[in-house]
Amino acid sequence: MATNAAMVLAKGAGKPPRAIAEDLAARLRTDARIAVAEVAGPGFLNLRLDGQVWHDVVTEAIDAGTAFGHSGMGAGVKVNVEFVSANPTGPLHVGHTRGAVFGDALASLLEAAGYDVTREYYINDGGAQVDVLARSAYERYREAHGLSPEIAEGLYPGDYLVPVGEALKEKYGDTLLDKGEDVWLADVRTFATEAMMDLIRDDLAALGVTMDVFFSEKSLYGTNRIEMALKALEDKGLIYNGVLEPPKGKLPEDWEPREQTLFRSTEAGDDVDRPVRKSDGSWTYFAPDIAYHYDKVQRGFDALINVFGADHGGYVKRIKATVSALSDGSVPLDVKLTQLVRLFKNGEPFKMSKRAGTFVTLRDVVDQVGPDVTRFMMLTRKNDAPLDFDFARVTEQSKENPVFYVQYAHARVKSVMRKAEEAGLPVSDHPRLEDGAEYDVARKIAEWPRLVEIAARNNEPHRVAFYLYELASEFHTLWNKGHENPALRFIHEDDPEATAAKIALPRAVAVVISAGLGILGVKPAEEMR
RNA sequence: GGCCCCGUAGCUCAGCGGAUAGAGCAACCGCCUCCUAAGCGGUAGGUCAUAGGUUCGACUCCUAUCGGGGCCGCCA
Structure with a gap:
């Protein structure tokens, strides 16, 4: 050390530095746990711990069980982790899978580090895309009545809406047929959105992800909540009417200066x-x-984390500016972007295409390889690095x-x-x-509590996966x-007697692997088949 | 044009400002009468993209440049 x-x-x-090091060394030598303390180089302090320390760590791990490595670092601080938040317009795909696993593992990691964590999903059910969903579902409803559906360009063509059409028929009979949108749009939208959220909840459950809160965008409308949030910004002088500069580079053909209400997000970067x-x-x-x-801040969270797909990278600054302004800088927001997942089969990349029907859903992945393998693999890369996933x-x-290792x-x-x-x-x-290899394993075990803290501090659950690999290797x-x-x-x-003593170390290894896999949401294997 | 991410061994990637930069694949050489060889050991492989800067000290922080990817709109 x-x-x-x-x-x-x-x-x-x-x-x-050397003088300080000498002083420190002298004091440290008086501790029974320090066998050797010596100064080296420009002021490094090399310590050799007494062998008893490593014995004690093993005992501690066994006694603590999977709580070993849990930390009080978070001190009960309330953290909101928002993740997945996919539009409720269809099943989750592979990209969402990575976000789901990352967010859930991060949440568990923070819990292990002593934070009070809320897992949250923001349902984008207020915009134009749920209207598109409603229209798509309506065509399937017509189809359920024996009419041929007209899936126009821009509607969602997926089969997953067929049962929704059937269910609409069940509920509404033929009362919505041959009627205008003004009659059915709102009802069908609500119905279809709920159906999609059921689908998404099932997908998440298949992965082993359970949300604490599903927050509806729609619930913000017609309740003055948007107005209140903007009022809060206005009170800080951050809202004004103005005209934006045209975007640099290639101008959109139909660009023209218009006055609109703006948020002075430049104030916060x-x-x-x-x-x-x-x-x-x-x-x-x-x-x-x-x-x-604004609502998250009002609910009293001390820190916010948003997990977005990398394609939403352009929104990071404005959201950060928002939270910073709304909380007067008192609530930190960390945005973690998850990069693409590239799919392979036996080393051959395969392209995803909705049209060609080779669109790969979360369900496809989990059904083929199981939730444990899916979860572990999704964490074998840093979140901001692209990940290769080979089914074979x-x-x-x-x-x-x-995973196997x-x-x-x-x-x-x-x-x-x-x-x-x-x-x-x-x-x-x-x-x-007795042997060096045994000490190597014990030392690796001793790193675990520290690793949990470092991983939690950086919001990087992948560190747990890498650590487990290293521990397995030592073992x-x-x-x-x-x-x-x-x-x-x-x-x-x-x-x-020798057996009892020798078997303690592997037992501690199993404890730490269980604890680590637990954070990743993976079930440890009792035997290999 | 602007912004974000990345650039580390042949390949895929780790690496909370600390010493001589680490794994795994691939290559080469070894290890099963044995609690599972589904594993293990060894050898070889590097101007950490480049150039500056901050620092006692930089793969790590800052700036610029080059290269790869992504994003951009009163679309959600």
Whole structure:
């Protein structure tokens, strides 16, 4: 173990780093847990911990169970994690899957770090796209009555609306046939939107994601809530009427200067001020977004996190400006963008196309490879890096497949524990570490609580997945050493005491793998099949 | 034109401002009478895109440039 503390402290203390390091070393040596403390280089402090420390960590992990590594860092701070928030116009696709897994794992990670987390989904049910949904569903309703549907350009052609058409027939009979939109649009819209949200909830459930709150955009309309949110901005002098500069570069053909109501988002780092009310007096889509975030702030969250697809990167600054203005800078907002998922089958990329029917849904993925594999794989990349997902490879049982690799380590421990139990051998929480490989594993276990904090601080659940891979690797190494050196094997049939001690370390490994997989929402494997 | 992300080993990628930059694939050489070899060990492989700057110290922070991807509209 090493620390750079002396060099960090040097500036504030006004003393040379080496002097500070010497001083620190002298004091640290008095601690029983420190075996060696020596100064190196420009002021690094190298510490060798007493072997007992690593023994204690193993015991601690076993005693704490999957709560091992949980931290009080969050101190009950209320965090809202908004994720998925897909338009309620169809089933979730692969892109949403990544956002769903990332958001859910991030939420669990923050919980493990002691935050009070709310998982939330914003339903975009107030805009023009749900009108399009209603029209599409109406055609399926006509189809259910034996008429041929007219799926015009721009409507949603997917089959998933066929049952919605049937259900509409069930509910309304033929009363909506041959009627104008003014008669049926509102009812069909509500009906179809609810049907889509049921579909989406089912999709999320298949992945193991449960939201705490579904927040409806529509609920903001007609209740003065948008007006109130804008009033809040207005009171801060951030709303004005004006004309925007034409966009640089290629001008849209029909661009003309118009006066509209603008939010001075540039005040908080946005590139241009954003329109909230169009020149015809109606709201822009941005207005309800402001109201929604106002609502989050009003609900008393101490911090907000939004998980968006990378294609929404252009909205980050204005949303940040909004939250900053509405909370007077007191509520931090972190926006995490999830990059594309590229799909492969046996190394061959396959293109998604709605028209060609090769559109891949969340359900397709989960049905083929299962929720555990899907979740783990979605976290094997940083959120802002593109991710390759190969249907064939992710179910392969080899070390090239990180899911398998980690699960295999857990299964190996469970196998040993079963064998020990069958042989009637005792267990103990106190390990007996002798070999370097055993210490390597114990040290890796000791990193876990710190890793949870770092990952949580950065809002980066992928760090957990990478850590688990490393832990599994250390464990496989140790396992293999048992081949050459029988003393390192965990079960010693003729020596119950040795077995009890040796089996403590793998048990701690299983605890940490369970805890880590738990954060990722993956079930640890008891055995490999 | 503007903004965002990325550029690290042949490939895919890790790397809270700290020492000699790490894994996995692919390549080469080894390890099963054994608690699961579905695994493990070893060798080789690098001007961390480039140029400046801040710092005792930069892959990490700042600026510019080059290269790859994404986004842009009173569309939601």
